[in-house]
Amino acid sequence: MNEIPGGSEVDVRATVNGAAVHRTVPARLSLADFLRDHLRLTGTHLGCEQGVCGACTVMVDGRSVRACLMLAAQADGSEVTTVEGLEDNEHAARLRGALSRHHGLQCGFCTPGIVVAACELLGRCTQPPAEDEVRETLSGNICRCTGYTGIVDAVLEAGQSVGS
Ligand code: FES
Ligand code: FES
CATH class of the missing domain: 3.10.20.30 (Beta-grasp domain)
Incomplete structure (x- = not known):
């Protein structure tokens, strides 16, 4: 402290x-x-x-x-x-499954911050976000394990239902 x-x-x-x-x-x-x-x-x-x-x-x-x-x-x-x-947040629920499917986490240290940032993005989108939008949103979240591709793919998958 x-x-x-x-x-x-x-x-x-x-x-x-x-x-x-x-x-x-x-x-x-x-x-x-x-x-x-x-x-x-x-x-x-x-x-x-x-x-x-x-x-x-x-x-x-x-x-x-x-x-x-x-x-x-x-x-x-x-x-x-x-x-x-965010336990009951619909975007977080989709993200949890998508992160698992896309191997978007390993040690998990970065994951809470990424989930919060991604949920903020998905919460303000009116249509599925583009990849560059996802990458820009997550550009302030460092992950030492995954190489980011799985994380970005997971957010894109979770965002597919936005606006539908
Ligand atoms: S602990 Fe706050 S940005 Fe790293
Ligand atoms: S999963 Fe280990 S820092 Fe991101």
Whole structure:
């Protein structure tokens, strides 16, 4: 946990995965540490902790953000969705099967961030996304294992039903 000792504290009230939460936390606590350490939502992974790898991707008010670069205090009043909150999401359900079929994960460390980013894309599409759109969306999510092809194919398959 990256908390600065002696710093001031703030109240954070947010809706996280559909549930109202209220915690008093250090003012400089990151949203990622808030989710992982205070709410025990450890599906939000931490890799680089400097905005590069995308492992910490969550949605805030429907847009994907890097939770390591955002303060918990900045999420006050917002609606936050982590990978745990996508359990009943139709796009996430299709993605889970497609990632398996296309061998789109190996160690799985990057997978929660990729699922969140892909679900945000599929949620705002009105028709199946093109491959370059998928690749651009996932360009901020680093995977050390798969070579990306299986991930992109999985998102394209999951996106086939968008708009139908
Ligand atoms: S841990 Fe946030 S972008 Fe890498
Ligand atoms: S599956 Fe291992 S980092 Fe992506």
